[in-house]
Structure formats: structure tokens, C-alpha cells
Amino acid sequence: MxxxxxxxxxxxxxxxxxxxxxxxxxxxxxxxxxxxxxxxxxxxxxxxxxxxxxTQLEELDRNIFMMKYYLEISNSEIADSLGLTKAAVDNRIYRGKKVLATNPKLKERFV
CATH class of the missing domain: 1.20.5 (Single alpha-helices involved in coiled-coils or other helix-helix interfaces)
Structure with missing residues (x-):
């Protein structure tokens, strides 16, 4: 070449x-x-x-969150297993998210 x-x-x-x-x-x-x-x-x-x-949540709310987000159980099934109404579970999840959203690192996950 x-x-x-x-x-x-x-x-x-x-x-x-x-x-x-x-x-x-x-x-x-x-x-x-x-x-x-x-x-x-x-x-x-x-x-x-x-x-x-x-750990900032009450025990019942903590159990609901664990069932919902870690065990992926539906709100209706959570309500049945805990003897609550579905509306009560929905409300507890909503209020729990508000509590968890006060943590700046978790705010984007729950808002």
C-alpha cells in the first residue's frame, strides 16, 4: 500500500x-x-x-401499608382481613401517605 x-x-x-x-x-x-x-x-x-x-404510622396503618405495598394485597382484601370497610382502608392509606410525604426523601413516592 x-x-x-x-x-x-x-x-x-x-x-x-x-x-x-x-x-x-x-x-x-x-x-x-x-x-x-x-x-x-x-x-x-x-x-x-x-x-x-x-414506624411513624400507627400499628394498624403500618399493617395496611405493608399489606398493600409489600404483599400487594388489594384494598378490599385488606379490609376483609382486618374487619374494616374498604373506605376505611382507603382513608388510612390516604392519611398515611400524607404522613410519609412529610419525609423529603419519600415525598415524591407518595404525593
Missing amino acids: KSTPINFIVRIKKQKEDALEYIIDAYMPLVKTIAMKIYELIQKEAKNEILFAL
């Missing part, structure tokens, strides 16, 4: 592409692993904050 300015530019581009491809192949798994660990820590921290915030 004759050495011309165009050939030189083509060779340089190819080297850059090869280097970039190597970097991506070599470090992407590491970046993904780190990102996943950070995500897991954030999720765990958020869950702990919510559980701590739930």
Missing part, C-alpha cells in the same frame, strides 16, 4: 476504532457490574428509608 495522506488517515481511523472496541469489550462488563451494585445499594437504601418511615 502506497503511503499517501489518505491512507495514513484511514490507518489512524482504524487504529482508533480498534482501540475503542477493545476498551468497550474489556471494561463494559466491569462498568455494568459497578452500575448494578450501585443500583442495588440505592434500592436497599430506599427500602430501608421506607421501612423506617413506616
